[in-house]
Amino acid sequence: MKSQIIIFLIVTIFISSCDEPSSENNSNTPSEVLGRLMGQQSEIFDFELVQDDKKEWFKLSIEKERVKVQANSQIALCRGGYDYLKNECKGLISWSGNNINIPEKLPAVNRKVETPYQFRYYFNVVTHGYTTAYWDWNRWEKEIDWMAVHGLNMPLIGGAHEAILARVFHSMGLAQNDVDHYFSGPAHFPWNRMGNLNGWDGPLPDSYFDKQIELTHQILDRMYALGMTPIVHAFAGFVPKGIKKLYPNVKVRELGWGGGLPSDYNAYILAPDSPLFIEIGSRYIEEWEREFGKATYYLADSFNEMDVPEADNPAQQLEELAGFGKSVYESIKKANSEATWVMQGWTFPYHKDENGELFWTPERLQALVSEVPDDKLLILDMANEYNHDFWKIDPSWKMYDGFFGKKWIYSFIPNMGGKVPLNGILKTYATIPEQALQYHDRKNQVGFGFAPEGIENNEIIYELLSDMGWRETKIDLDRWIENYSTQRYGDYPEQLKLAFQQLRESCYGTFTDHPMHRYQFRPYSKPEGVEDHATVHQSDKFMLAVNT
Structure with missing residues (x-):
């Protein structure tokens, strides 16, 4: 009789665990997302879904030589993993390609981020x-x-x-x-x-x-x-x-x-x-x-x-x-x-x-x-x-x-x-x-x-x-562009800094409803230190090349 009771309890516990997945099981979805985007390098993350009804947030820390990502939603978990890739590992995920290079020693982190938006x-x-x-x-x-x-x-x-x-x-x-x-x-x-x-x-x-x-x-x-x-x-x-x-x-x-x-x-x-x-x-x-x-x-x-x-x-x-x-x-x-x-x-x-x-x-x-x-x-x-x-x-x-x-x-x-x-x-x-x-x-x-x-x-x-x-x-756009350049291209040399400066004075400093350049239907303003329009045009060609 005792053995039957024990078997019954084991079966009951197993069924209950199947019916109501734990937060650990729920966190497998961010693992799959990052796995598709980062391959085996995504295995540095441990995801933990925290149940609360506050505005979405994520928290990053290092525990036992792994990146612990805690958050109160699946999307916040995904964002948290990407935040670490971007800001600690200087990587990027984009439509045209990904730059993923996780260092052997994981950079330290202890940060919590909350969105102001539902x-x-x-x-x-x-x-x-x-x-x-x-x-x-x-x-x-x-x-x-x-x-x-x-x-x-x-x-x-x-x-x-x-x-x-x-x-x-x-x-x-x-x-x-x-x-x-x-x-x-x-x-x-x-x-x-x-x-x-x-x-x-x-x-x-x-x-x-x-x-x-x-x-x-x-x-x-x-x-x-x-x-x-x-x-x-x-x-x-x-x-x-x-x-x-x-x-x-x-x-x-x-x-x-x-x-x-x-x-x-x-x-x-x-x-x-x-x-x-x-x-x-x-x-x-x-x-x-x-x-x-x-x-x-x-x-x-x-x-x-x-x-x-x-x-x-x-x-x-x-x-x-x-x-x-x-x-x-x-x-x-x-x-x-x-x-x-x-x-x-x-x-x-x-x-x-x-x-x-x-x-x-x-x-x-x-x-x-x-x-x-x-x-x-x-x-x-x-x-x-x-x-x-x-x-x-x-x-x-x-x-x-x-x-x-x-x-x-x-x-x-x-x-x-x-x-x-x-x-x-x-x-x-x-x-x-x-x-x-x-x-x-x-x-x-x-x-x-x-x-x-x-x-x-x-x-x-x-x-x-x-x-x-x-x-x-x-x-702070100056600082953000420097980080973006490093995340996307791996560095921010003076030539790239100049290119971004000139792009911000030209195509990324103008806005039209249906852009076709020429030059965005408004008088061209020559950036300080630039001798002629050809320099800007060359930087446009350079950035178009590295973006594609």
């Missing part, structure tokens, strides 16, 4: 047209690893939007031909999702939707395993033109976009008071969650860079804007009452009316979000360098009264249009995020991030911005 946001809707449209799982795995070690925990992804929306349209009885004429080709999905165009470069075969579903499962499984909070798409009111065949009385409005496409490719949006708006939107969320499980953050933009449908008078326009906001939110809420609606903030300081005046006045934006609870809307304030360096206007978070109490994320768009030339004022990225953190009326800022339209270029900017996500104060 979320570190990454990607832009259009990144998934300019860059990721044809990625397979192998490339996505590399990008998710890159995100993890750079401390990013809120990526915006496509999330098989087309495959799920096609299911909903078919379930409503729309003809295949009407569905085919709605969806664009993959490289144009972002603009199809935002209502800028319909049908361009389509139609899509059913096999594409199957592959989209499979890939999204792989992406989400890995992101959730790392504790990320992805943003996925919701229904923003756009429908096939053929919807009128099924619902002849439904109110549908044609939208025009300044993208230069023929009107045959214009999008159509349901009127905000149409019952179909909430019906399709809620059915979309239900179908998406039936396939992938519950999400928390859903993106929907009804008027990206487009004119709002005309109204008879200003009061009616405000009422209609409130109706659009309410319909988008209610369509999400009906299917998932715990979910949060996400909208991009790029268009608000950018979009002008026919008179050249800012369309999105504070009054109009406040009307759009007025019917949504403060904790159920997240605004991506995407273009802070545009306000600061290109438009020369107040930041949006100040123009729009801290976005009226809604949650918001401070962000940049370092790349517009998927361009590849070196471009961007490094000083701006290193200094101005502090302004928002110190602003007395910033209200409900919950994150920081960057939303490039195209990636795999200008890597110095993304390294700088990912560091900004883990600090409250400005970065």
